[in-house]
Amino acid sequence: MHPDPLPTLQRVFGFPQFRGVQSEVVSRVLERERTLAVMPTGAGKSLCYQLPAVMNEGTCIVVSPLIALMHDQLRGAEAVGIRAATLTSADENRGETLRRFRAGALDLLYVAPERASGQAFRDLLTEAPLCLFAIDEAHCVSEWGHDFRPDYRLLSPLMDAFPDVPRLALTATADAHTRADIAKQLGIPADGMIVSGFDRPNIRYSISAKANVNRQIADLIAATPGPGIVYAQTRAATEKLAEALGRSGRPTRAYHAGLEPHIRAKNQADFVASEDMVICATVAFGMGIDKPDVRFVAHAGLPKSIEAYYQETGRAGRDGDPSVAHLFWGADDFARARQRIGEVEPERQAGERTRLQSLAALVETAGCRRRILLRHFGEDPAEDCGNCDNCLGSPDAVDATETARKFLSAV
Numbered sequence: 001m002h003p004d005p006l007p008t009l010q011r012v013f014g015f016p017q018f019r020g021v022q023s024e025v026v027s028r029v030l031e032r033e034r035t036l037a038v039m040p041t042g043a044g045k046s047l048c049y050q051l052p053a054v055m056n057e058g059t060c061i062v063v064s065p066l067i068a069l070m071h072d073q074l075r076g077a078e079a080v081g082i083r084a085a086t087l088t089s090a091d092e093n094r095g096e097t098l099r100r101f102r103a104g105a106l107d108l109l110y111v112a113p114e115r116a117s118g119q120a121f122r123d124l125l126t127e128a129p130l131c132l133f134a135i136d137e138a139h140c141v142s143e144w145g146h147d148f149r150p151d152y153r154l155l156s157p158l159m160d161a162f163p164d165v166p167r168l169a170l171t172a173t174a175d176a177h178t179r180a181d182i183a184k185q186l187g188i189p190a191d192g193m194i195v196s197g198f199d200r201p202n203i204r205y206s207i208s209a210k211a212n213v214n215r216q217i218a219d220l221i222a223a224t225p226g227p228g229i230v231y232a233q234t235r236a237a238t239e240k241l242a243e244a245l246g247r248s249g250r251p252t253r254a255y256h257a258g259l260e261p262h263i264r265a266k267n268q269a270d271f272v273a274s275e276d277m278v279i280c281a282t283v284a285f286g287m288g289i290d291k292p293d294v295r296f297v298a299h300a301g302l303p304k305s306i307e308a309y310y311q312e313t314g315r316a317g318r319d320g321d322p323s324v325a326h327l328f329w330g331a332d333d334f335a336r337a338r339q340r341i342g343e344v345e346p347e348r349q350a351g352e353r354t355r356l357q358s359l360a361a362l363v364e365t366a367g368c369r370r371r372i373l374l375r376h377f378g379e380d381p382a383e384d385c386g387n388c389d390n391c392l393g394s395p396d397a398v399d400a401t402e403t404a405r406k407f408l409s410a411v
């Protein structure tokens with residue numbers, strides 16, 4: 001059992017509570033378990049090593065790929081009273097830093113990977129107790145990652161020379177392939193991985209009012225290569241859409257519970273095997289389908305709830321590559337949803353109305369879509385996402401918002 005980190009979080013960092021998986025990651029580090037934390041940008045990865053470094057005896061060695069990044073981190077750490085220093089070619093106070101390290105007077109020592117790989121540095125590390133190796137931007141160790149740095153490969157031998165010092169690798173990289181590789185390269189067990197957060201940063205969210213939805217979806221498909229899913233609201237609509245979109249030359253299939261089982265199975269198998277197919281489906285499609293390269297998910301009408309929207313759009317981009325989620329909605333969708341609410345048992349109506357209001361807020365916002373989504377799941381992003389229609393200033397975002405206001409006041 002390790003000591004409770006919460007008092008230190010509050011006293012040193014001034015945060016009332018942990019965010020997301022931070023407490024899980026910190027607990028593992030305090031238990032001295034080797035860990036790979038995959039957390040989206042802004043999730044607060046630094047805290048996951050800074051906090052244990054403050055609580056434990058010995059220095060935490062932080063490997064970071066960029067000097068500019070290190071200096072930002074250093075300023076942040078010093079601002080809350082953490083004893084920290086950098087060891088880079090750009091430092092003037094090298095002697096002072098070495099003295100502080102040897103005296104055990106540093107909580108954090110930031111180093112660049114090229115330095116960490118030398119014999120002199122390895123010798124230095126034997127001169128004072130260490131509490132943790134923290135490898136920031138750990139995807140740099142993997143050739144699968146988007147920013148491979150050969151020097152990161154030398155970290156594992158360095159850490160192997162200190163087998164009792166725990167390791168924490170941190171990255172925002174989402175793709176499962178890269179994650180597994182990072183863990184392998186850094187000697188972290190596969191079950192030592194903690195993947196956090198609801199954010200799917202590689203998915204670009206867009207929401208527009210329906211004008212001629214078949215036309216709008218055809219345009220989206222023309223602009224978006226790769227496999228895609230179009231969710232329609234009725235079985236008939238999936239078939240009509242598949243037929244209409246098929247005329248563009250893109251292979252298409254329909255999928256709904258009313259199809260003969262062998263046809264349904266074949267359409268699904270064809271989709272999974274294809275690199276450019278569009279499947280027009282009811283929400284019966286998707287559960288348990290593992291197709292990592294789905295490049296877009298379109299909704300030809302309002303989904304049932306934010307949870308459903310998140311789950312359905314979440315089928316895009318599981319490989320971590322850029323993907324699109326585009327929802328087309330109409331006032332008729334809201335009218336129908338309100339009518340449905342009127343028909344459910346009275347005790348469920350308030351809940352259903354709240355769900356619909358949450359959806360309306362997502363559709364209506366002129367602000368960041370992702371912020372609304374993540375707030376819905378209890379996260380509070382520090383910044384706008386820069387990867388949704390509103391953040392990107394899409395021209396029809398304004399129209400959709402105004403149209404939305406007109407219809408949604410009644411929700």
Ligand code: ADP
Pocket residue numbers: 015016017018019022039040041042043044045046047382
């Ligand atoms: P990452 O490296 O994951 O992108 P950072 O470590 O730079 O994220 O942290 C992002 C921001 O979140 C920082 O401003 C940090 O102070 C803040 N932060 C971290 N943990 C918490 C917390 N538990 N509560 C509130 N803010 C936090």
Ligand code: MG
Pocket residue numbers: 045046136
């Ligand atoms: Mg960071």
